[in-house]
Amino acid sequence: MRKKLRVAAYAICIRDDQLLLARSPAPTGRGHEWVLPGGGMDHGEHPNDTVVRELEEETGYHIEVTALLGMDTTHRVVPWSYHRKVDHHGVRIVYEAKIVGGELRNEIGGSTDMAAWHPLDDVSGLTRVPLIDIALRLWRERPPVGRLEPAPK
Template identity: 65%
Template sequence: MRETLRVAAYAICVRDGQLLLARWIGDDGRPEWTLPGGGMEHGEDPYDTVLREVEEETGYRIEGTGLLGVCTRRHTLRRRFGRRVDHHGVGLVYAAEVTGGELRFEVGGSTDMAQWHDLDAVPALNRVPLVDEGLRLWRERPVTGRPRE
């Protein structure tokens, strides 16, 4: 089975009790809310990745205020012709503050909109697990970068 690795960087932007999320369209065409961010380009620093990705997906310029931790996920994907791939995703999660720009939607990318959501309303959203994992890191601020079991 083929193995793949994807390293990405994401931002937790909380302002006035609201969380900034981007809406991702999954392979099945079903929209899900996710943290703004995405995959590192070859040779790119993860901090630069989160700045670039958040601006691409939301229109906002941000400043990272701290590295909250790392989320990892490993699962088997089905690719073309029924081939299976052992995929390992590593996501670095940063706390961040909006420093400029205006909210806008990404065109031609992996997300189709961005929006602020009340923190209390997040559990009712159709969202990817990364949202909950990132919020847990933001709330707990574990020294190891990994939430307690």
């Protein structure tokens, strides 16, 4: 089975008790879901540069990274091409950032179709990827080693 490693960097941007999110088509092909601005690293790129580039592409904003909040990983076997599967390992680096320039706009021709601010109190009611909740926990708890303990059940 083919093994695939994907490293990506994302940003939590909070301003006036609102969280900046981007919207992406759901993988099921039905509807959309909200995601954190960010994405995959290019070969040779530093993750800090990745999140700055990706956030500008997806939202129009220029950011300054203010903190490294932590990391999360995913590991699963997923369908691939020609009826094969791939052993996928995702490493997701989460930063805190502040907006320092640019203007909110939607991405054109990319993986997202909308960018918007959402009140923090409304985020739990959005159709969203699990990484948003993980990133918000990292932002709130700020674990010293950048790794969350499993959520209480």
